[in-house]
Amino acid sequence: METVIQNTITNHKIMLDQHCKAIVGNQEMLARMIHEFVKEARHLSVKEIMKSIKDEQRFRWLNNENMIPNYGTVKFDMLCCVDLPQLNGTNKRIYLNVEIQNNIHPGYSLVTRGRASVLRILTIQWGREYDDKNYDGMKKVYSLWIMPQATKRKDGDVDVYKVKKERKNGEEGNKENYDEEELVMIYLNQKHDTTKKYPKHDEVLMPLVVFLNNRIDYQGKKDKGYGFKEIEREVKEMCDYANYLERKARNEGISQGISQVINQGKKIERKEKNIEHVRNVMNELNCSYQRATNILKLSENEKKSIEKHFQS
Structure with missing residues (x-):
């Protein structure tokens, strides 16, 4: 009976997909991720980035489902674009994709899949940002992949993949001609000791590991929330739903156990x-x-x- 209960709980409670997406898509969480991993936003504060996110003229959510004839349909967890103010007074538009991936060994390379997503998003821009008469209009894509159930050995690792030119001869050209994509793989472990800071990117990694962690209750998430003000509703909904699933699973497991007896x-x-x-x-x-x-x-x-x- 215990096995039945545990399997039911595990199957239902390992990351509550919709609630996790709501948390990662929260404006403050999104602003922190942009500040930490988007180099075009390093000079901006989290508050300044949030201001851009709240501005409908600067930020918009994009359709997370894309279909190309003869190539199939791709669904993204989250896809948006934002215009970031630069030091020279101009704006820099970037496309941002965020994915939550629980299974880090799906039978293929997640890095390869991530690169495919980046290329797909570059293709989505066709007709909107660039065309066959102006390829220079292409906007940079950042794809952040969050693995909340990575191994302890990988906990806190952040791997960045991007195009790098190797010059064999001649003068250095304009980097903007090829600096159009970055794939960021973020590895977190559920059992991370939340009393210990991550050596790097702690302002983002710690809230992510706390908020996406189904082992920590609502009050615990609030206490370790690193000053988040606008994310409580999403966190509470996820915790309430997790508790509901656990009670439901236990009741079903107990009922099944009684039937077996x-x-x-x-x-x-x-x-x-x-x-x-x-x-x-x-x-x-x-x-x-x-x-x-x-x-x-x-x-x-x-x-x-x-x-x-x-x-x-």
Whole structure:
């Protein structure tokens, strides 16, 4: 019964997909991730980035489902674009994709899949940012992949993949011609000791590991929330839903366990009655065990279950 309960809880509670996406898509969390991993925003404070996110003229959510004929449909967890103010007074538009990936060993390389997502988002820009007459309009894509259930060894690792030019000869050209994509892989472990800061990116990694962690209750998440003000509703909803699933799973598991006990009891009772009936027939008719079981029309399984009680 315990196995049934544990399996049910595990299957339902390992990351509550929609609530996790709501937390990662929270304006403050999004602003912190942009501040930490988007180099075009390093000069901005989290508050300044949040101001851009709240400005409908600067920020917009994009359709997270993209279909290209003959190439299939791709669904993104989260996709948006934001215009970031630069020090020279201009704006820099970046496309940001955030993915939550629980299974870090899906049978293929997540890095390869991540790069495919980046290329797909570059393609999405066709006709909007660039076309065959102006490829220079292409905007940079950042794809952040968060693995909340990585191993302890990988906990806190952040790997960045981007295009790098190797100059064989001649002068250095304009980097902006090829600096159009960055894939950021973020590894977190559920059992991270939240009393210990991450060596790097702690302002983002710690809240992520806390808020996406189904091992910490709502009050614990609030206490370790690193000053988040506008994320409490999403966190509370996730915790409430997690607790609901756990109670539901336990109730279902207990009910299933009770049913198993009842069924087992019925089998034992039937077995004892079969033994009694076979003995009565053998005594009354002075016949063999085989003939008695045939007269009673017992199944082969029923015969095997009581056979040892009639062996001399």
